[in-house]
Amino acid sequence: MSKTIKKIGVLTSGGDSPGMNAAIRAVVRTCAYHHIECIGIYRGYQGMIEGDFKEMGPRSVNNIVNKGGTILKSARSKEFMTPEGRKKAHQNLITAGIDGLVVIGGDGSFTGAEVFNSEYGFPVMGIPGTIDNDIYGTSFTLGYDTALNTVIEVIDKIRDTASSHNRLFFVEVMGRDAGHIALNAGIGAGAEEILIPEENLGLERLLDSLKKSKASGKSSSIVVIAEGDKIGKNVFELKDYVEANLPEYDVRVSVLGHMQRGGSPSCFDRVLASRLGVKAVESLLEGKSNYMVGLSGDKINLTPLEHAIKNHTEIDRELLRVSEIMST
Amino acid sequence: MSKTIKKIGVLTSGGDSPGMNAAIRAVVRTCAYHHIECIGIYRGYQGMIEGDFKEMGPRSVNNIVNKGGTILKSARSKEFMTPEGRKKAHQNLITAGIDGLVVIGGDGSFTGAEVFNSEYGFPVMGIPGTIDNDIYGTSFTLGYDTALNTVIEVIDKIRDTASSHNRLFFVEVMGRDAGHIALNAGIGAGAEEILIPEENLGLERLLDSLKKSKASGKSSSIVVIAEGDKIGKNVFELKDYVEANLPEYDVRVSVLGHMQRGGSPSCFDRVLASRLGVKAVESLLEGKSNYMVGLSGDKINLTPLEHAIKNHTEIDRELLRVSEIMST
Amino acid sequence: MSKTIKKIGVLTSGGDSPGMNAAIRAVVRTCAYHHIECIGIYRGYQGMIEGDFKEMGPRSVNNIVNKGGTILKSARSKEFMTPEGRKKAHQNLITAGIDGLVVIGGDGSFTGAEVFNSEYGFPVMGIPGTIDNDIYGTSFTLGYDTALNTVIEVIDKIRDTASSHNRLFFVEVMGRDAGHIALNAGIGAGAEEILIPEENLGLERLLDSLKKSKASGKSSSIVVIAEGDKIGKNVFELKDYVEANLPEYDVRVSVLGHMQRGGSPSCFDRVLASRLGVKAVESLLEGKSNYMVGLSGDKINLTPLEHAIKNHTEIDRELLRVSEIMST
Amino acid sequence: MSKTIKKIGVLTSGGDSPGMNAAIRAVVRTCAYHHIECIGIYRGYQGMIEGDFKEMGPRSVNNIVNKGGTILKSARSKEFMTPEGRKKAHQNLITAGIDGLVVIGGDGSFTGAEVFNSEYGFPVMGIPGTIDNDIYGTSFTLGYDTALNTVIEVIDKIRDTASSHNRLFFVEVMGRDAGHIALNAGIGAGAEEILIPEENLGLERLLDSLKKSKASGKSSSIVVIAEGDKIGKNVFELKDYVEANLPEYDVRVSVLGHMQRGGSPSCFDRVLASRLGVKAVESLLEGKSNYMVGLSGDKINLTPLEHAIKNHTEIDRELLRVSEIMST
The missing domain is CATH 3.40.50.460 (Phosphofructokinase domain)
Structure with a gap:
């Protein structure tokens, strides 16, 4: 049985997308709702390696649901691709008492999370944040609609x-x-x-x-x-x-x-971000790990990170036909 | 076996919603694509009773995909609630050679379409256009996202x-x-x-x-x-x-x-309108009648008008909980 | 001769308007540019009475040029209408070493500034911030265009x-x-x-x-x-x-x-705010006091606060005629 | 004394800019208000050469005040740079009974208007429509604010x-x-x-x-x-x-x-377009010719086309300084 989670870290990684701030807010407030501590990790995995952490309470995410970009900043970290980098990052998490991680990002970010989990057994959950909508396991990625x-x-x-x-x-x-x-x-x-x-x-x-x-x-x-x-x-x-x-x-x-x-996220992206954030935190609290949360039909579901990484969402070929007819 | 459809009428009825114009465009161009004639009927059922018709080719719907409102205008018709009104309307359709009807509107408009179909066996298809999103058989109504x-x-x-x-x-x-x-x-x-x-x-x-x-x-x-x-x-x-x-x-x-x-429809509503318009016309051409086209998961499907009218889309109770958590 | 200004306080007062943040930013950065200290005063005159002050450097106004509302908050203060209230406020300014004041607001706010100046000889400058555009001495008030x-x-x-x-x-x-x-x-x-x-x-x-x-x-x-x-x-x-x-x-x-x-200010309001903020601070530094900065034609000019308060900008009667012709 | 104007032609020429439609509407409705006929000329001077004309009443410009682009289309015409081209154009105007011309466009368009006027004594008025704001004689060109x-x-x-x-x-x-x-x-x-x-x-x-x-x-x-x-x-x-x-x-x-x-014009541009359109038509009716209407301070004024063409609006050097201070 997994030990109880008491402090969750959250980061944004890779290319930013509208709705990332709404997702950060959802993670932070769901932690507060469940009386769990929450730590913001700046500049993605690079900040994890450098220990660039900040405690976040429900008021630290006031008035960001409608802001583009990410208040936690994002970056691509070459160092995290090395075992040494990941070791430092893990050490920092342990020192800070963080025992669960929510990663908001795309393919590359999830690959990092999965490797990290496989090496250290550290509980991780992914939230798909990218405008490209090419991540398997969700019909909409955060920012795509915007x-x-x-x-x-x-x-x-x-x-x-x-x-x-x-x-x-x-x-x-x-x-x-x-x-x-x-x-x-x-x-x-x-x-x-x-x-x-x-x-x-x-x-x-x-x-x-x-x-x-x-x-x-x-x-x-x-x-x-x-x-x-x-x-x-x-x-x-x-x-x-x-x-x-x-x-x-x-x-x-x-x-x-x-x-x-950039830009202020659409209502769809804000609601999706809120739902994904709740689900990511509550799944960690239920002892789950190594999943991505996503939208399937009208429901939020879990997809193993491994599947999310290996597969891609195909385009809907019906739309090619619709496009052809519309240009009549 | 149903006789082949050669001329389709399209109208908007009830409260207008963003995306109605995109749906009109989709109906008109799908007709043109299949070499079927298309007739625009003004002011909903009232225009059907008054014979307020206009031939529409693919160029008559240029540059409206992004326009709010409805170029066909909308109205509520008390006269269409009477058998005499519907008789006049039917006579006008026959005279104009129209042999299929696409109704863009909400509950009330669909009820009119169903009664009309039950009395005259006239082929009808409904497209859900209302901002309220309360129509059974589709997870999104046209205009709701906007x-x-x-x-x-x-x-x-x-x-x-x-x-x-x-x-x-x-x-x-x-x-x-x-x-x-x-x-x-x-x-x-x-x-x-x-x-x-x-x-x-x-x-x-x-x-x-x-x-x-x-x-x-x-x-x-x-x-x-x-x-x-x-x-x-x-x-x-x-x-x-x-x-x-x-x-x-x-x-x-x-x-x-x-x-x-009002307002220019969102991308979601424009794409949805295009897909629904294609499906409505092609369903009529396949001999189907008395259905509403709608979005279910990622696919366009058909729901009998009768069901669409009698039932309602429930709110998602998960969202009440998300809302409560988000206001922490 | 007026003594040299070394520390300027800035506040927003009365109804908020888009562009107030851009004006705050302009005041803060103009102070920094001239190596003058700048203090943000929260909630208008009420915060002046309560000593709700915060030091502001050029980086404290990053990324607010495009934000509606006012980061300094606004309020109407009944206490400031009493001599006792103004006495407390003055004491707080002296204690904090503030020796010049920029007031962003409308008629009522300027009246407060003028009374304060007449009682204590405290250097004040007004920036017209209101959506109503009814302040004499400027052809555009901040927020009106937005x-x-x-x-x-x-x-x-x-x-x-x-x-x-x-x-x-x-x-x-x-x-x-x-x-x-x-x-x-x-x-x-x-x-x-x-x-x-x-x-x-x-x-x-x-x-x-x-x-x-x-x-x-x-x-x-x-x-x-x-x-x-x-x-x-x-x-x-x-x-x-x-x-x-x-x-x-x-x-x-x-x-x-x-x-x-509310809402993100238009480009016009952002540029106007920037120009007015520069002029307000530099006028104080030049030893001027008791003026409102405003736009006249294409130039920024000064109007005595007293005139700005007593008079009103008339509507342009030519526009009544334009409106009548346009509704032909 | 100039003979009385009875029919005015209006065209848009050169690069399009937001507010051109609002200006066309203003010209058309001001003509209607004064019981003068109005003719829309398509595709700028090229349409004048080809006789591409259409009568316009007040209802032909419904619902365009908020539309980007120009319903009269625009083009650059090489043929109009030749005496032969201008001769054809003049012939067409005479045949159509047009005895006054409003040209909405920029420098190049005004040059064409001036040459045309000098050759045929044909009454012309210019409305400055360009996003670049570089036309002498007006502090704002149409479309610049948008x-x-x-x-x-x-x-x-x-x-x-x-x-x-x-x-x-x-x-x-x-x-x-x-x-x-x-x-x-x-x-x-x-x-x-x-x-x-x-x-x-x-x-x-x-x-x-x-x-x-x-x-x-x-x-x-x-x-x-x-x-x-x-x-x-x-x-x-x-x-x-x-x-x-x-x-x-x-x-x-x-x-x-x-x-x-592109894009829907700002309120500023719509009001400016309305005022300029009224002034352009009424100036022609007063017997004036060869002027550009423009905004000076808060008033609409006239500048000889010749001056508008030869000079340019300088940038406001105060703004360079404001920009430098703002980037502190």
């Missing part, structure tokens, strides 16, 4: 000018390995065509699609492109290619970049 | 001034019969207490909760109240009651009202 | 639903004594008619205007009403009156309330 | 992630020849340093400033850079340069691009 809204609000603005000048815009969104943002924001923004890492539509199809669009009477168009698309050209080369092949088009490029990671 | 974001953005602003003056605010949100908006937006906005129609917490508990909040060091608080809460006092009476019993509190009231129905 | 944007964003949402249902909305905005918000937001939101405290158009004209609007083919309309309008009926009585006299109209009411005071 | 808000909202999001990771961001904003956007949005967004076309601070000063920033305890910073800055390196080269010289910095680049031209 990022989608950020993207469509920007494309709505771009559409104003595209439509005033009868122009074609290529909009690059985040997603090195996963097309979730591109696919959903593309449908939401009414994109003509969507290029994602999971599927190589080929350059011919893009040209065809743009030709058809012109023929069907559309005066302006948006193409949404994930960073990691497989078309073999970056977004600026693609512009040149299309302009060379379809001289009737005047193409503009917009690379949205890091703004997609 | 309304949640509208509410928390406003409460975020109210919190600025509440917190600057150490004040208590009572914020009334929509929801005569259902507490979904209050409960989720309340958690999202970090409310101290949430009053909903489904549960009478009692006045004593509200006072206790506010006393505890003061004692725990909170300087300002928000209480979110659904229109239809069961506490037996309206929001202004409640203010007087609390100020009489807890003189340390200076209460302000804010009634959010109709702004909750 | 409040205008808040109002039109909400009315844009209301218009979505108004236009979907062919309805008339009465929208009440802040402004007990001044119609600046109503007049400008009314024009910005495309209101049919605007009711302000400065001018009693009379009920007949409102009915005429609404009749004309219907006749001209408008299907929905917005009337913007300042709290302090002179029409002699509150907004709910007005609804009843219009519905009784123009039965073709279905009127809805929306009272915007305190949300108008 | 663009500032768009930029700071995006930088607020970037700041969330910058601050979570202790990073430095270079944000490139529009402004090939003018630093108004960079300077004001930079102050509004709390930028560490601002690079503008009007002033070459030099690379040394940038490095110094960043070193000082680190030393003063700032963990993250934003540098705002106008497209046309004079530092001699593009934003990506600048990143490499800074990282080479200050290895303690991890720099990210964000190029905001065309989103700055």
Whole structure:
């Protein structure tokens, strides 16, 4: 039987995402609710190694539910990838009396947590925080819904000018390995065509699609492109290619970049963060370890960290069809 | 075997909600994709009775995916509640060659559709469009997610001034019969207490909760109240009651009202609208009738209109507990 | 000759407004830039009386330029209206070594500052912070521009639903004594008619205007009403009156309330706050006292506090005409 | 004496900007108010050459006051730079009975208007519509205030992630020849340093400033850079340069691009558009020609087109100092 947890550490790690602060708040307040101490660990695993800790009570997380970013800061730690680094980190946790850990982050952060757990048997729980939505075991990662809204609000603005000048815009969104943002924001923004890492539509199809669009009477168009698309050209080369092949088009490029990671979280992300935070802490208190909490249908469930790391959430292929129909 | 559908009518009915335009667009473009004609019917059933029809091609729904409200307008029709009204409506559909109907609306609109179908055997499909999220058969109604974001953005602003003056605010949100908006937006906005129609917490508990909040060091608080809460006092009476019993509190009231129905839809609502519109039209084309399309987990499914009307989506009681923990 | 200022106190007083934090930041950093100490005084004059002071360096105002509300909190102090209260306050300033004061607030706050200065000869400078824009000596008060944007964003949402249902909305905005918000937001939101405290158009004209609007083919309309309008009926009585006299109209009411005071400040308000803060501190350092800093044309200027208090900014009557033409 | 104007044409030309639609609406409704006919000319001067005209009554501009872009579309016309092009355009105006022209656009558009006026004596009035705010004769161009808000909202999001990771961001904003956007949005967004076309601070000063920033305890910073800055390196080269010289910095680049031209106009821009539209039409009706309407202080005034074209609005050098103080 696992010994009773009395003090929980919480950290954010990897790329930040909207909702991380709401999740920190949920972890801190759930600890307080159960009369457990809570320690904030700064700058992810690096702060764990350096002992950058701070006690957190329910009032230390006032007025952060609606703030983007993470008050605990985030970082990527090379040192934590070494056994020596992890040894120091473990020593610091022991010294501080921390006996359970909640890690808010993505794949890489969970891998760190799992290795740490396997070496020291230290109780860990993961909360999926990344805008990319590519983590297996949850239908929504924290920050994904907010990022989608950020993207469509920007494309709505771009559409104003595209439509005033009868122009074609290529909009690059985040997603090195996963097309979730591109696919959903593309449908939401009414994109003509969507290029994602999971599927190589080929350059011919893009040209065809743009030709058809012109023929069907559309005066302006948006193409949404994930960073990691497989078309073999970056977004600026693609512009040149299309302009060379379809001289009737005047193409503009917009690379949205890091703004997609920031901003006040959507209601969906705030509620999700609250539910995940409660579940993560209460699961540790029930003696569970080495799981990620996630959303499945309408319920919060647990997925072994190992599975969350090894697998990926596939894109919903129905959406590719919806996108095609919508661009009629 | 059902005869083949060749011309589909689409209307919006009842209270409008963000995403209705995106759903109209989806219906129109799915028709075009399948080389079916599509007719827009203005002002809901009333326009059906008056023959207020307009042919819609894929270009008539350009640039509306991001617009609040409904370009087809909405209305409540008393005449359609009479057999004579429905007879006129049916005659108009026949005259116009319309042989399938997509109704975007809520409970009342679906009841109209079902009666119409039962009397004339006319193929109908429902798309749940209402901000209240109280329709059985879908985990999200169109517009609900947008309304949640509208509410928390406003409460975020109210919190600025509440917190600057150490004040208590009572914020009334929509929801005569259902507490979904209050409960989720309340958690999202970090409310101290949430009053909903489904549960009478009692006045004593509200006072206790506010006393505890003061004692725990909170300087300002928000209480979110659904229109239809069961506490037996309206929001202004409640203010007087609390100020009489807890003189340390200076209460302000804010009634959010109709702004909750408007605004550009969230990405979630736009994608949902697109998926529901595709499914509604393709289901009619497959010979199905008398269903509502809805979201179940990650999939679009069908629920018999009869069930959608008779049942209601319960609030998630786990959220009441999350709310309580979050206000620690 | 005035003695050299070495330590400046800053406080916010009266109703809060967006941009107050940006002004606090500007005061604090201008002090740091000139190697002067800066003390934050909490809860306005009440905190001055209670000695609720905190030293502020340039890093204590990090990341607040974009936050609504005021980190120094605000309050109305009855005690400061008494000679005893002001005596205590003065004693506290002397004890803390504060020898100059920047007051961010409105009319009432400036009156307090002027009395305090007249009694103790204490150097004071005022920064106009109020959403109402009714302070003489500046063409824009801090927070006014943000409040205008808040109002039109909400009315844009209301218009979505108004236009979907062919309805008339009465929208009440802040402004007990001044119609600046109503007049400008009314024009910005495309209101049919605007009711302000400065001018009693009379009920007949409102009915005429609404009749004309219907006749001209408008299907929905917005009337913007300042709290302090002179029409002699509150907004709910007005609804009843219009519905009784123009039965073709279905009127809805929306009272915007305190949300108008909150929210992230607009760029205009942030830049204005920065300029006013610099000028307030540097004027004190130059030995000036008893002035308000304000915007005149494109320049920051000084107005004696006495004038700022006794006079009011008139509404621009040209705008009444613009509004009438726009509702053609 | 000038003959009486009976039919006014209105067009938008050059890069679009938020508020152009509000200005079109104002022109159309002011014509209606004065019982003058109004003709919308599509795609700027090119549509004038092609006779792409449409009659516009007060109801044709319903619900556009809040829309970005321009419903009349915009374009740059090479043909209008030739005498033959202008001759065709003039012929079309005469044929359509148009006897006055309102041109909404920037420098280039005004040059076209002036040449056209000088050749044919055709009455023209200019409305300054461009986000760059570099037009002489008005303290605000249409769309500039909205663009500032768009930029700071995006930088607020970037700041969330910058601050979570202790990073430095270079944000490139529009402004090939003018630093108004960079300077004001930079102050509004709390930028560490601002690079503008009007002033070459030099690379040394940038490095110094960043070193000082680190030393003063700032963990993250934003540098705002106008497209046309004079530092001699593009934003990506600048990143490499800074990282080479200050290895303690991890720099990210964000190029905001065309989103700055779109979006729903701010209240300021909507009111300004309404006032400018009224003045432009009424000035034509008074027999005036060859002027630009603009904002001077709080009043709308006229500037000869010739002056508006030849001069430029200088940046306010006081703001450079404010920016320096604010980054203390």
